[in-house]
Amino acid sequence: MKGAGQPVRVAHVIGKLSAAGVETVVSNYYQHIDRSRYQFDFYIDADSVIPPSRRLMELGARYFVIPPYQQLPRYMAALAGHFRAEGYQIVHAGMNSLSVFALGAAWAAGVPVRICHSHSTSAPGEPARNLLKTLLRPWAGVFATHRCACSAHAGAWLFGRRAMARGEVTILPNGIDCGRFGYCPELRAACRRRLGLQDRFVVGHIGRFCPQKNHGFLLELFGRLCREEPSAVLLLAGTGPLEGEIRRRVRAAGLEERVRFLGVVEDTAPLYQAMDCFVLPSRYEGLPVVAVEAQAAGLPCVFSEGVPWEADILPAVRRLPLAAPVWAWARAVAGCRGLPRQDGRARVAAAGFDIAQDAGLLERFYDACIRNEGGDALWTPSV
Known part of the structure; x- marks a missing residue:
């Protein structure tokens, strides 16, 4: 009281x-x-x-x-x-x-x-x-x-x-605290060195391992991406009830060296710096915080149509329906390679976040x- x-x-x-x-x-x-x-x-x-x-x-x-x-x-x-x-x-x-x-x-x-x-x-x-x-x-x-x-x-x-x-x-x-997520080339280089990702095409996802986040589909599209991008690496941050199943699927697909399970990451800001593309193939969302954080870091993003339109802040956001073929998703992700990164904090703040x-x-x-x-x-x- x-x-x-x-x-x-x-x-x-x-x-x-x-x-x-x-x-x-x-x-x-x-x-x-x-x-x-x-x-x-x-x-x-x-x-x-x-x-x-x-x-x-x-x-x-x-x-x-x-x-x-x-x-x-x-x-x-x-x-x-x-x-x-x-x-x-x-x-x-x-x-x-x-x-x-x-x-x-x-x-x-x-x-x-x-x-x-x-x-x-x-x-x-x-x-x-x-x-x-x-x-x-x-x-x-x-x-x-x-x-x-x-x-x-x-x-x-x-x-x-x-x-x-x-x-x-x-x-x-x-x-979000925009100041924590702004893009910094020097910080990006340091994060990639620390993770051993200097010459890799880094695809990232942050979310609980649950049906909503659709990790199975994410793994399927990443497997297709690996055919065209031999340097591709997938970072998965989070935990949840389906983590064991996804780990088994990674082993069955022979992708153990390409998929990294990071567990619960208290400070995710450095991960966004290290990534080249952020993927969110959710079945549904309210408004995911990670989508806002990724764009504050200037990351090219590929979202499903299950992510509300209010999450589209930067022009680099691409959207696909989950009914689209896996190769179309893989192509959209591959198209993010080499895209210029800019600090997205001003746009995120202007959008009300x-x-x-x-x-x-x-x-x-x-x-x-x-x-x-x-x-x-x-x-x-x-x-």
Whole structure:
């Protein structure tokens, strides 16, 4: 609970810590928001695969570990208990359609501001997951007083086109610290030397090993690329449930010397410097942070049509449908070789992805929420 002169503590419910985009976005906002006014508490599932961030805790963040949402009664009871004990003014849930459970617990605990945040969409390839999303989507905003999304695409998916048209959804961009990602020829040369990539054509991808990111297709197109580009190397940063399967496929294709599994990389900025092309063949996305970071580094990018149009910032972005033949994807990637690199930070900032500006937007959003501007909950809790 906030005391006199104390910052407002915001409870961010983000699910499982897994080096994925949602926690990256919230972390970026937290590091740049005015922490004398707003502090964040992170609610994470007990089966998270990475530990809490020491850096964020040093800045004042707190982490609360709760039962995973698959244990729904325990999950909601734990959240409601914490929310009630801490006396939060704001609970901000970033779990898309699953946010209904966290916000239901917040409603039961009497939290006055309950924010539902859409970070993603859905697409074929994850039938069980998509069924759950489809069933929960109409209820996602039932307990919410305010709604927001990382892109118009993500907002329309969770809340509907009519809600977007009526201005009921606030867009909070997935901002980045542009200063960390600007292109630097000297840094690029040093990174490539350190990784032993001086004379290689480096294709890169950063993302969880899960159906959404479509690593199987990425590996298929890279195999085709290797026929035309004998110096090609693929860098894969991240971890996830499908990593073992992709490693087996790499061995079966005889590509062990060409594909590098980097695991969880805390500082990805040097990787973008070392790459020649960034590939994102996602089945669906809300608005991927990595797409913005890659363009800040001036990287030529090849995206699927599952990546929202708001992610197109630099002219060097190329798009292909996943239905296009693999050779067309390989040709698009090969066409990135030798393209001039330019610092993309100014364009990224102009497109609205500068976290220094976006953090101010979030502060104003929270201010408005506390003043109860635009609240649209179906029910008001009894407190």
